[in-house]
Amino acid sequence: xxxxxxxxxxxxxLTCVVAFLALIVLMENLTALVPGAPAVFKPTSQLFVVLKKxxxxxxxxxxxxxxxxxxxxxxxxxxxxxxxxxxxYAILTVPMASKDQVYYLxxxxxxxxxxxxxxxxxxxxxxLVLGVLIAIILAGCVATVFAWLIGLxxxxxxxxxxxxxxxxxxxxxxxxxQWQKLGPVTNGANMLKNFPIFSSFNIxxxxxxxxxxxxxxxxxxxxxxxxxxxxxLINSSYGRAFKSIRxxxxxxxxxxxxxxxxxxxxxxxxxxxxxxxxxLFAMYATNAQAKPFTSAMTYEILLIVVIGGIGSxxxxxxxxxxxxxxxxxxxxxxxxxxxxxxxxxxxFLRAGFRMVVFSIIIMVVVLFFRRGIMGTKELPDLxxxxxxxxxx
Amino acid sequence: xxxIISVLLSGVSVGGQYALIAIGYTMVYGILRLINFxxxxxxxxxxxxxxxxSASMPLYVALPLVIVLTxxxxxxxxRVAYKPLRSAPRxxxxxxxxxxxxxxxNTATYITGAQPMTYPTIPFLSDTVVIAGTPTKxxxxxxxxxxxxxxxxxxQLINHTKVGMAxxxxxxxxxxxxxxxxxxxxxxxxxxxxxxxxxxxxxxxYFTNYTAVTPTIGALPGLKAFVAAVFGGIGSIPGxxxxxxxxxxxxxxxxxxxxAWDVSVFSDAxxxxxxxxxxxxxxxxxxxxxATDKV
Numbered sequence: 076x077x078x079x080x081x082x083x084x085x086x087x088x089l090t091c092v093v094a095f096l097a098l099i100v101l102m103e104n105l106t107a108l109v110p111g112a113p114a115v116f117k118p119t120s121q122l123f124v125v126l127k128k129x130x131x132x133x134x135x136x137x138x139x140x141x142x143x144x145x146x147x148x149x150x151x152x153x154x155x156x157x158x159x160x161x162x163x164y165a166i167l168t169v170p171m172a173s174k175d176q177v178y179y180l181x182x183x184x185x186x187x188x189x190x191x192x193x194x195x196x197x198x199x200x201x202x203l204v205l206g207v208l209i210a211i212i213l214a215g216c217v218a219t220v221f222a223w224l225i226g227l228x229x230x231x232x233x234x235x236x237x238x239x240x241x242x243x244x245x246x247x248x249x250x251x252x253q254w255q256k257l258g259p260v261t262n263g264a265n266m267l268k269n270f271p272i273f274s275s276f277n278i279x280x281x282x283x284x285x286x287x288x289x290x291x292x293x294x295x296x297x298x299x300x301x302x303x304x305x306x307x308l309i310n311s312s313y314g315r316a317f318k319s320i321r322x323x324x325x326x327x328x329x330x331x332x333x334x335x336x337x338x339x340x341x342x343x344x345x346x347x348x349x350x351x352x353x354x355l356f357a358m359y360a361t362n363a364q365a366k367p368f369t370s371a372m373t374y375e376i377l378l379i380v381v382i383g384g385i386g387s388x389x390x391x392x393x394x395x396x397x398x399x400x401x402x403x404x405x406x407x408x409x410x411x412x413x414x415x416x417x418x419x420x421x422x423f424l425r426a427g428f429r430m431v432v433f434s435i436i437i438m439v440v441v442l443f444f445r446r447g448i449m450g451t452k453e454l455p456d457l458x459x460x461x462x463x464x465x466x467x
Numbered sequence: 468x469x470x471i472i473s474v475l476l477s478g479v480s481v482g483g484q485y486a487l488i489a490i491g492y493t494m495v496y497g498i499l500r501l502i503n504f505x506x507x508x509x510x511x512x513x514x515x516x517x518x519x520x521s522a523s524m525p526l527y528v529a530l531p532l533v534i535v536l537t538x539x540x541x542x543x544x545x546r547v548a549y550k551p552l553r554s555a556p557r558x559x560x561x562x563x564x565x566x567x568x569x570x571x572x573n574t575a576t577y578i579t580g581a582q583p584m585t586y587p588t589i590p591f592l593s594d595t596v597v598i599a600g601t602p603t604k605x606x607x608x609x610x611x612x613x614x615x616x617x618x619x620x621x622x623q624l625i626n627h628t629k630v631g632m633a634x635x636x637x638x639x640x641x642x643x644x645x646x647x648x649x650x651x652x653x654x655x656x657x658x659x660x661x662x663x664x665x666x667x668x669x670x671x672x673y674f675t676n677y678t679a680v681t682p683t684i685g686a687l688p689g690l691k692a693f694v695a696a697v698f699g700g701i702g703s704i705p706g707x708x709x710x711x712x713x714x715x716x717x718x719x720x721x722x723x724x725x726x727a728w729d730v731s732v733f734s735d736a737x738x739x740x741x742x743x744x745x746x747x748x749x750x751x752x753x754x755x756x757x758a759t760d761k762v
Binding site: 228233236246 | 496500502504548551552555556558559562563565566567568569570573574576577580581683686690693694697701729732733735736738739740742743746747750751
């Protein structure tokens with residue numbers, strides 16, 4: 076499918092994105108503007124936790140989709156690259172003032188600078204924005220370098236062997252980062268903390284009172300910029316080369332596509348954005364440690380990609396929101412015991428039941444929507460079809 | 468010397484336990500080309516069933532019942548989660564496996580209340596025996612013997628019975644086998660049942676050694692057993708067994724290295740490093756069949 080480049084389409088997409096970002100800012104500040112706003116929009120509401128996590132996971136899912144859905148490389152290294160990104164970000168942005176406190180077990184850090192402090196400290200606007208931005212980009216770069224190195228031997232493998240080799244790589248990285256001897260840099264098995272997080276971006280007045288909340292806007296902005304870059308890549312000539320590799324490696328090679336070079340490129344670019352997602356994850360979790368980056372995390376993101384539809388960017392984003400909201404928010408009532416008015420206790424409800432129901436929902440989706448909720452379609456495609464049907 | 472013997476002994480026994488799980492992975496992969504991510508969790512469920520059943524009935528009833536129930540569980544999983552997807556893309560089936568793994572883990576968390584449970588002590592298996600001056604459990608000694616016996620039995624089954632022949636045919640070519648009148652669904656179910664029987668035996672041996680059972684305990688042994696299967700060339704049963712023994716022994720040796728080197732965190736990482744190295748030089752594992760692409 077070759078899509079004609081149309082300025083109109085790009086313009087509509089841009090407007091939608093800007094409107095969406097404005098909506099996010101509005102939602103987060105609704106309680107400050109309108110006193111009687113519903114409780115969902117309170118800053119402490121689960122809604123914003125879900126939205127932040129959605130932004131982080133959507134980026135990770137889309138970059139996995141670039142690899143699995145568009146290049147046909149089945150890699151399970153996502154958690155490893157996210158870990159690299161999270162640690163790079165955290166190591167570079169822990170403020171000088173709290174280094175001794177964070178690294179107290181190792182008598183201070185081996186990294187004698189902190190990016191936000193170089194630009195005037197994390198309390199100032201240039202220090203925060205420039206420091207965080209550079210750290211995030213470097214997080215992506217570190218993941219890319221490792222991806223390039225691991226890609227050299229591993230990308231020659233086929234399908235499942237590639238998957239298990241990248242999964243192994245992620246586990247190796249996790250072990251290395253927990254090694255006590257690297258403690259002065261990675262803080263061993265302990266967590267890194269006190270670095271700038273999403274809520275550091277809230278604009279405060281002199282008294283420390285929050286004027287404008289941007290803590291949900293920032294992850295969305297970064298994620299949307301990255302996803303837009305990925306979409307532009309997919310629609311470029313490189314993207315078409317990737318898709319041809321997915322369809323048939325041998326035919327693609329016969330058409331003059333350098334298989335290894337393109338696979339390596341796709342792998343590295345995907346790792347770059349996964350690294351950025353990792354940095355965002357560190358900001359979301361307000362700490363960085365190796366524990367959460369297990370293979371279970373990779374499976375989670377793989378689930379999201381497949382539920383959204385392999386080869387659909389908007390599908391991945393949509394599925395991320397549904398997945399995160401379902402697991403963290405909508406089903407939460409199942410964890411508490413409910414006693415009906417007649418004194419009857421609703422059976423089964425107690426801690427842990429939410430996840431059982433959630434996994435049953437996942438199984439149902441997997442069994443009945445084989446191609447995911449979107450298939451290989453994008454969101455605009457759905458509108459197009461509707462318009463055509465309407466014209467008939 | 469005694470130290471070396473004890474390390475080697477536990478290495479061989481860990482390897483044997485991985486081998487019992489790895490056979491399940493390799494057989495299913497051989498037939499369906501599916502990485503059965505739920506296999507490690509079936510192993511965990513077998514452990515939990517051992518705990519609950521042995522609390523209410525004598526061990527000589529409970530243990531065979533555990534093995535039978537595990538087979539029933541695997542049969543149901545195959546029928547519900549994998550069979551409807553037989554014609555779907557390979558990725559969907561794998562996702563279904565991940566979904567089943569989620570379901571088993573979450574259900575186990577729900578039932579146990581996320582508390583680690585303690586595996587019952589099995590008389591004889593848990594007794595201590597002294598070999599060359601090193602005390603060890605009977606389970607450790609029995610594991611390799613039992614593994615060898617089961618593997619020999621299994622190869623006999625695959626090479627000399629009708630079911631075995633059907634399995635070999637299905638793993639060679641799915642559609643042709645169907646045309647030759649082989650009941651594919653029964654054959655696949657049989658594969659799952661055999662794999663889970665072995666995993667149940669493995670769980671009895673494994674949890675006699677490490678008695679705490681948690682809902683996520685199946686993940687790591689499962690992953691390592693899968694690595695063992697890939698290492699030996701996935702689809703090949705002797706390959707899986709040899710791979711499992713190599714990985715088990717290497718892992719315990721690294722764990723047993725002097726504490727001053729501080730390398731024990733790498734015992735899992737080493738498994739994967741070994742895997743990557745082997746795959747780079749032999750992309751289909753040690754005993755794997757070489758796949759040829761037709762244009």
